[in-house]
Amino acid sequence: MNDLDTLVKAAQADFAAARQGAAxxxxxxxxxxxxxxxxxxxxxxxxxxxxxxxxxxAEINQxxxxxxxxxxxxxxxxxxAELELQLQAEALDVxxxxxxxxxxxxxxxxxTIERIEAIFASMGFDVAxxxxxxxxxxxxxALNNPENHPARSMQDTFYVDVKDAQGRWLCLRPHxxxxxxxxxxxxxxxxxxxxxxxxxRVIAPGRVYRVDSDxxxxxxxxxxxxxxxxxxxxxxxLKVVFxxxxxxxxxxxxxxxxxxxxxxxxxxxxxxxxxxxxSGPLAGRWxxxxxxxxxxxxxxxxxxxxxxxxxxxxxxxxxxxxxMLRYGIDDLRLMFDGDLRFLSQFR
Ligand code: PHE
Numbered sequence: 001m002n003d004l005d006t007l008v009k010a011a012q013a014d015f016a017a018a019r020q021g022a023a024x025x026x027x028x029x030x031x032x033x034x035x036x037x038x039x040x041x042x043x044x045x046x047x048x049x050x051x052x053x054x055x056x057x058a059e060i061n062q063x064x065x066x067x068x069x070x071x072x073x074x075x076x077x078x079x080x081a082e083l084e085l086q087l088q089a090e091a092l093d094v095x096x097x098x099x100x101x102x103x104x105x106x107x108x109x110x111x112t113i114e115r116i117e118a119i120f121a122s123m124g125f126d127v128a129x130x131x132x133x134x135x136x137x138x139x140x141x142a143l144n145n146p147e148n149h150p151a152r153s154m155q156d157t158f159y160v161d162v163k164d165a166q167g168r169w170l171c172l173r174p175h176x177x178x179x180x181x182x183x184x185x186x187x188x189x190x191x192x193x194x195x196x197x198x199x200x201r202v203i204a205p206g207r208v209y210r211v212d213s214d215x216x217x218x219x220x221x222x223x224x225x226x227x228x229x230x231x232x233x234x235x236x237x238l239k240v241v242f243x244x245x246x247x248x249x250x251x252x253x254x255x256x257x258x259x260x261x262x263x264x265x266x267x268x269x270x271x272x273x274x275x276x277x278x279s280g281p282l283a284g285r286w287x288x289x290x291x292x293x294x295x296x297x298x299x300x301x302x303x304x305x306x307x308x309x310x311x312x313x314x315x316x317x318x319x320x321x322x323x324m325l326r327y328g329i330d331d332l333r334l335m336f337d338g339d340l341r342f343l344s345q346f347r
Pocket of ligand 1: 174175176177226264267290291292293314315316
């Protein structure tokens with residue numbers, strides 16, 4: 001092995017030992033740099049005789065080419081290794097299972113209200129919404145409650161320590177019945193302007209609040225108010241409407257509806273509406289699901305309408321009760337705890 005072969009071997013070994021680009025460039029300088037070993041050899045040619053110079057020069061250039069080739073090969077190796085490292089560091093295992101996002105769903109009460117809205121819409125009822133912070137005038141006075149009626153007491157109703165612009169006390173509405181007044185008043189005004197007296201047919205779902213809390217009472221719960229007024233609307237119509245609701249909502253014909261005499265200041269006569277299924281887990285028990293009655297003449301007057309012209313009925317459905325019966329839920333509190341183990345069953 002001559003000195004040039006040894007030199008090429010030494011360069012290859014040095015390049016192989018370089019683990020990074022910078023070390024490789026240092027190694028390159030030792031062989032091919034200005035005072036590198038190959039450069040020194042070329043400089044030495046000047047001292048040789050012309051015929052020797054040519055042969056030796058060709059040999060040195062061959063060795064130089066071999067060293068340059070080794071350098072280039074090592075550069076490519078290092079670049080590839082670096083790329084490989086980077087790919088590993090940034091690796092993404094697309095086969096890993098996803099983290100998953102829980103799929104949300106409607107609350108059973110929301111589902112129930114939507115379902116009841118659709119059923120009433122199919123019977124020609126409008127759907128209205130109103131404020132949860134309501135005047136005590138709308139909540140009680142307009143609905144014919146005397147000033148000293150017990151439902152007005154602080155033990156039963158949540159009051160807000162503020163009056164409205166007309167000096168009327170505000171409260172969290174204890175039922176959806178103020179929506180009878182709001183809707184009928186707006187309707188009466190619009191109709192007076194148009195000189196017509198079309199029927200009023202509306203439901204108003206929403207949250208209501210009472211000072212009450214146990215397994216069957218929550219301080220917040222849901223009602224769906226209903227109002228149907230016209231020239232000739234009677235209890236018979238209420239019974240048809242209610243039976244149609246129960247049939248469509250529970251998807252059965254096997255039930256009875258019963259009106260049980262009751263009292264509300266804003267209806268006369270008044271009745272609780274009970275239903276009884278003929279089959280299924282609840283078969284045979286009367287279940288109270290709504291309050292109802294023929295709208296009191298004074299209340300019709302408070303609407304801005306003439307009780308000689310407009311007669312009809314109102315009802316207030318316990319929306320939570322309907323949800324519990326449909327889904328077989330036995331504790332009202334479960335519905336408002338926000339526990340996902342419970343709620344996810346309704347997705
Ligand atoms: N507002 C009554 C309640 O909350 C229910 C009701 C509504 C009764 C409409 C008659 C007419 O108990």
